[in-house]
Amino acid sequence: SAVISQKPSRDICQRGTSLTIQCQVDSQVTMMFWYRQQPGQSLTLIATANQGSEATYESGFVIDKFPISRPNLTFSTLTVSNMSPEDSSIYLCSVGHFYEQYFGPGTRLTVT
Amino acid sequence: DQQVKQNSPSLSVQEGRISILNCDYTNSMFDYFLWYKKYPAEGPTFLISISSIKDKNEDGRFTVFLNKSAKHLSLHIVPSQPGDSAVYFCAASGRNYGGSQGNLIFGKGTKLSVKP
Numbered sequence: 001s002a003v004i005s006q007k008p009s010r011d012i013c014q015r016g017t018s019l020t021i022q023c024q025v026d027s028q029v030t031m032m033f034w035y036r037q038q039p040g041q042s043l044t045l046i047a048t049a050n051q052g053s054e055a056t057y058e059s060g061f062v063i064d065k066f067p068i069s070r071p072n073l074t075f076s077t078l079t080v081s082n083m084s085p086e087d088s089s090i091y092l093c094s095v096g097h098f099y100e101q102y103f104g105p106g107t108r109l110t111v112t
Numbered sequence: 113d114q115q116v117k118q119n120s121p122s123l124s125v126q127e128g129r130i131s132i133l134n135c136d137y138t139n140s141m142f143d144y145f146l147w148y149k150k151y152p153a154e155g156p157t158f159l160i161s162i163s164s165i166k167d168k169n170e171d172g173r174f175t176v177f178l179n180k181s182a183k184h185l186s187l188h189i190v191p192s193q194p195g196d197s198a199v200y201f202c203a204a205s206g207r208n209y210g211g212s213q214g215n216l217i218f219g220k221g222t223k224l225s226v227k228p
Contacts, residue, residue, distance in 0.1 A: 001158070033214045042116070042201070042218035043156070058215065092155055098205035098214055099144045099163070103155035 004104035012110045020079045021107045023093035028073035037090040083111045118219035131189040135202030142204040150199045192226045
């Protein structure tokens with residue numbers, strides 16, 4: 001398994017602003033994933049981030065809203081842009097594969 | 113439409129007894145199923161998985177059973193301990209499932225309470 005850390009652990013932001021979430025892994029990994037868990041809902045994949053290529057976004061998520069960087073094999077960032085209260089969620093990064101995946105502790109975002 | 117369903121939002125069990133958490137899915141393209149445990153303010157912790165070519169996988173106190181014809185899986189915890197109290201998520205994925213190969217489709221979770 002991998003040890004994954006995220007920063008910040010939580011934040012309260014005003015609508016219209018942007019927040020960048022960092023994800024750090026203790027080993028080199030090929031694929032990193034970003035998920036969102038809205039209140040009372042299940043986890044939903046936002047995008048897959050591969051080093052050296054553009055992130056691949058799932059249906060319903062766009063790069064302008066959730067730009068992702070993957071500068072190396074141990075680090076990725078997710079930005080939540082032009083936030084609205086509907087973006088209040090827990091954002092989680094994960095590493096692994098479709099048969100085994102490990103998650104970071106999450107970033108709890110509240111937009112007021 | 114939810115492709116992975118956990119119909120029981122909560123379950124209460126006495127310490128030492130068996131906990132059975134259930135999960136149903138609709139998409140026959142799924143060929144891997146995973147269970148996660150989540151404590152408050154922490155990320156999901158991987159527990160156990162099963163491939164669709166198997167009908168049972170066991171790891172210590174945790175056993176997952178898969179019934180492909182019924183599109184149903186269950187997680188058994190024996191014996192249950194108070195430290196098992198957490199939210200349990202069922203997730204499904206597939207090598208040939210559309211979209212990203214890392215896309216885990218999650219249920220909404222079942223909150224397990226194990227009482228001393």
